[in-house]
Amino acid sequence: MSNEHVRNLFNAAEERRSVAFGVGRSAAGRGCIALSFACYTAWMMACCLGPAVAVPVPPGCLPLDAGAAAGLGSAAAVSVPAWAGPVLAMAVSSVVIAARFRRTRRVPSGSSQLVALASIMTLAAALHLTWALDRSLPEVADAVLYGAASALTGIGAALFRVEIDRAFGWVGTQQTLYQGMLGVVAGTGLVACLVFPTGGGAESLVILQAGAVALPFAAAALLRRVVRGFPRRRYYRYGADMPLPFPAKFVATSAVQGVAAGVLHAILFLLGASFAAVPALVIGQLIAVGLLFATLVFVRLDFNRFIYKVAFPFAAVGFLLLAAAPQVPWAGVTVLFAGFCYLDLVLWSLGACLMKNMGLPATWVASCPGAALFFGVLAGGAVTCVALGGHPREDAAMLAGFVACLLFACALFLSSGSNLKHGWGTVLPGEGGLEAGDLEGVVRFMATERAVTQRETEVMLLLAQGKSRRAICEALTVSPDTVKTHVRAVYRKLDVHSQQELVDRIVAERERLVDDAEEVALG
Template sequence: MVDMQRGLFTNTLRPAMLKRMGLGCFFCWLWTAMQNPTAPAGARTSDSFYFTHWIIVLVSAVATFAIIAATERLLKQGATRLLSKRATIIALAAYALSLGFPLLAGLSDDLRHPVAVIATGALSAWLFVRWGTSIGPNGPRELIALSSFALMFAFILAIALYELPAQITQAIVALLPFASAAALQSSNEKPREAASPDEEPTATPAKRASLKFFGTLLIQGMAFGLLHYLYGTVVLEKCDDPYCPLRHLQPLFPISVEDFYGFVSIIGLALAAVIILIAIKALRLNFRKLLYVVGFPLMALGFLIIGSDAGLRAAEGVSHASGLNFVYGEVIYVSGYYYVIVIAWALCAHLGRTGKESYASTYTWSGLSLLGGQLIGFLLSALTTLLEVSRSNLCFLTLFALMLSSLLIVTNDTLWAEWGGVKPSETETMGTFRRACASIADAHGLTPRETEVFNLVVHGRSMAHIAESLVISRDTVKTHCRSIYHKLGIHSQQEAISLVEAEMSIERDQRVQGL
């Protein structure tokens, strides 16, 4: 099993920490550029500016994902070259040129802003895939450990940045992708070899199964599109409750009340890191439960709280929100969103190990689903202004869509069968079971034939089944069983099963302590 803490307190500390901090810079930049509703400067002064900004940046990201997907599909073997370090340097140079050239050329703000936004969307998509293909081959456990640290680092970094004056913050944020890419480029750690079937699960994902998974990510992205739409049409009022924590937090940052409500969503990244560690401890790598029993209901809970704000129940073009319920729901939703991103990345790493799909393909399609859904959700939400639908009803509709997609997927046994189960906890248990049997056989000196019989006995097989499976007579099976029972000091099949379960329990405790 891959040690989740590997690299934290060993002689590989420096490169491992550099990689974690680099991914943290990417998460911070991704949140700032693609998720923070108050990201566009001047958003509150013009509704058209706000909507145009998000449409441009999302279209740019989606187009980049589509180009990567098409190129990877056409070139196959050229996908590695496409996502190589040299190509990343070229992408960064193009991003820097798009930011600096319009300024040097003296172009107006109306022209400079779209160019910068297009470059931001394209680079965010590129780095999304580049990071996925870099850390995915290390396996889902290593990816989850690295991403959890990165989320917490992104939270701390954002808090520090927003303490600074706005112009300095914007300048540093513009440099975050360079810091992230530098950490990515300087990492010389080679992907670890794929673990044996006993240690890591294997699966054979079918196309239909993958499409259903990416479809749920599309719905997740659509929910974020609605959140951005709400920010463009909701007037966030200052919290008047004397016990409201927002009253005490907002003065700590040199930003307006409206911008502060958007900024508070960064707390969701830290909360996501905590939830990930707790969920992995409880559910291990059971992706079915991690994604659709924890992640999607968590996002739905966020919209339930947002929709409960009384100010969102009006159907007018602009609604009012007290801020308290709105922000609480926003934080919970964002935590669920980034929680699902990390678990989805881990699932992509798991699927990539099967060899049926390349890492570039799985991470590209997951990013395309997330940001493509965000674009679709933003546009569809904007169309609802023509239908006079209240913002509260939109939240409850989104809640219903999230829970319905979660219910359909989590109860679809055919889907999980197509993925080879993709329930690593079960596969992992079978691997532990085999190791426990082998350990007991070695410790008590069972012969190879006795070991074969013992494996079938502890699976609960009858003597007739064992005789048929091993092509031996029943009398021979009885002889082997008497010898096995004598060597193990037991008297029944149930005692043999209990012995294996005890051995599994010991190994499981040792593995959990090593996480």
């Protein structure tokens, strides 16, 4: 790697200060998004925790010791975690939302939408709390109550995910990272305040679930306050008339993440440690925020490196720790929660990139990867329960080692080639120049739309600044033939035939973006 590339990998002193101060300004200016995100994540966690669920199965469909492992004493039923129902409902709801939007392109935008959504989420939390507190109901009534709570939780989570994504897409990738980090800190603080004072036992779980009843309306009110500052029609209709390319690599990435998360949560369930893992979750998420902040301050990474060369190996190391030291599983579990949170934040920012930079609608960007994530969790959990059978402690280490290898392999496979036809792999998550309409931001915006590579983008920027080809050779320390190849590629992808035509195209795009920014400022 050349010295120039090494220098470009690290932020300059002024860039480091800009990121550090940017987080503080983001908290002061748009903190309501972070608080709404915190309420949403805490609500979803509470609605996915609870006692095990006994699901009847036909005789002969279970391993001989599965019933004993589940503590049911009979092979006619299997014990599944409480999160299975809500996650299944989230997956199905996400598919329905995506399919309906693709067919109708309709987006609810009435003032009562968030109120109705908060009402669904509140009812889901109340039903889940009732079900968790009273397991003495007849089997049919218990199943109906759990099914209703799961269905409402899934619908509410999938729909609110779209609304959060819509806000993230409007503020851009940089603000999404900042608000996401702030939201994680606020959410972990909220969960800690509800759980830790009572010692972390069954009483703490009840308090967390009771608190979840009040969180949806708080989340909706905070988000509604944010939305009032945006141009209403454009905010809801943004991207609704655009073509809908299927984000295949984003979906595949979310599916792999879901499978890995499903394996972890299934292992915790089989070991009877789902709720006991809450402290590890809190610590892991705070570690993730600290590491992501440090990465943004000191290093310039594009999405391709962020996701496949940092986040995936991060999670793989957690599984390796779990495999290497099964007698002290909490070290590996904490690292895994940190890795998944780190990856979550980067993927939220990627979703904002697809919306802000590429014009895709929030409903599509939230629902397609969301469905893959939730189905992946179910698949990973099911495979884990079948693979471990009645011996979770003995076999968990071997499974964890296998998943670590799988994550490394997926990282290598998914990071190769271009990421989507839009080229999001070359975009830096921490950049927020588009809001200001600056030249570099506009060039990057156009480059992502036309699948222009990172090196071609550098050439494109220098051309936009009026540099000659000789000056570009000197600035990038490459040969004239290399510059000629890159210039031809840029002209072809942007459908222009000269440097002046390219400059005119970029100027027109910058004027449009400046008009958009002024419209947002005027509200």
